[in-house]
Amino acid sequence: MSAPQGRRVSFTHESKSLLDNPLGDPHHRTVEVLLPPGHHPGERLPVLYWLPGFGATASLTTRGIVFGAPVAQQMWAAMARGSAPRALVAVPDCATAFGGSQYINSPACGRYSDYLAEVVTEVDQRFRTRPEPAWRAVGGKSSGGYGALIAGMRGDLFGAVVAHTPDAGFEHAYLPLLPGVLDTLRQAGGVTAFLARRRTGPHDGPFMVAMSLVAMGMCYTPHAPTAPADALPCDPATGVFRPEVWQEWLRHDPVHLVAGALERLRALRLLYLDTGQRDEYHMHWGVRALHATLARHGVAHEYQEHDGGHQGIEHRFLTSLSLLARAWHTERDDGP
Numbered sequence: 001m002s003a004p005q006g007r008r009v010s011f012t013h014e015s016k017s018l019l020d021n022p023l024g025d026p027h028h029r030t031v032e033v034l035l036p037p038g039h040h041p042g043e044r045l046p047v048l049y050w051l052p053g054f055g056a057t058a059s060l061t062t063r064g065i066v067f068g069a070p071v072a073q074q075m076w077a078a079m080a081r082g083s084a085p086r087a088l089v090a091v092p093d094c095a096t097a098f099g100g101s102q103y104i105n106s107p108a109c110g111r112y113s114d115y116l117a118e119v120v121t122e123v124d125q126r127f128r129t130r131p132e133p134a135w136r137a138v139g140g141k142s143s144g145g146y147g148a149l150i151a152g153m154r155g156d157l158f159g160a161v162v163a164h165t166p167d168a169g170f171e172h173a174y175l176p177l178l179p180g181v182l183d184t185l186r187q188a189g190g191v192t193a194f195l196a197r198r199r200t201g202p203h204d205g206p207f208m209v210a211m212s213l214v215a216m217g218m219c220y221t222p223h224a225p226t227a228p229a230d231a232l233p234c235d236p237a238t239g240v241f242r243p244e245v246w247q248e249w250l251r252h253d254p255v256h257l258v259a260g261a262l263e264r265l266r267a268l269r270l271l272y273l274d275t276g277q278r279d280e281y282h283m284h285w286g287v288r289a290l291h292a293t294l295a296r297h298g299v300a301h302e303y304q305e306h307d308g309g310h311q312g313i314e315h316r317f318l319t320s321l322s323l324l325a326r327a328w329h330t331e332r333d334d335g336p
Contacts, residue, residue, distance in 0.1 A: 004037035021110030034089040051140030054100040058093035084321035098215035103147025107224035153261035160270040169286025184210040270327040271301040276308035
């Protein structure tokens, strides 16, 4: 017997925040919304905003590999079992010409934090939601997990944050990748020649890692316009480190942001972090540093490590959803 299925709908809207963005990316964006099994129009539901990782398609209904079910099907099955909250799941498209926006406002890429707020408004207007922060959650993996953390730290739209192996502890997450990225850029003939491969490929592992660091530089730079080569923490031609650029990156590191965001973090009903002990990019050390920093400041949070890597961990989403179900159930008991 097949598991109960929900339904996928989508809408396209015109974004004021992304109009005339610096990269010339589209300001008409499509948002995927998953409706739970047995959904009926009069039902008022909380919303989980799910943020895709770097370079990922803004959809939970597609399947990246032949093994396993798409994330949407796994979520719907968990909702039917009662182990995941009965909720809408909205997936915004915050991709850029460089692959990702980190879901922040960047003078070099565009106002993607503002755009995420636009999506919340659109969803509340188009669907019967519970339009209060206590009934909104934001989550994701990798860059999506980073975006969820930043949304919880810098704004008050969301009452719960779920972050699977988020970009954090940039000394661990990014710096070890730099030598390999410099080799990739050099082999391509420099940053400009490398970026020309965005359309032609090959889009192999080294390309994606190099592209991600180029994109991070564009997201984190405070300058616009800026050349992608100038936004890297070291000169791509000589390897000379640029401490002043690196400090600009660190201003966006969740580990460094905790101390200034304590009030918002402590107001969250759920803050969930997890990471794989075999992460291919050693990002578990950055997440461990974030966990330790939160604990040092007395911020309540759920932290788990699992015996996995960076890829193929979609089943972990169901663990965080079970905790979100519990948090929303508690809110329901406390609320009107």
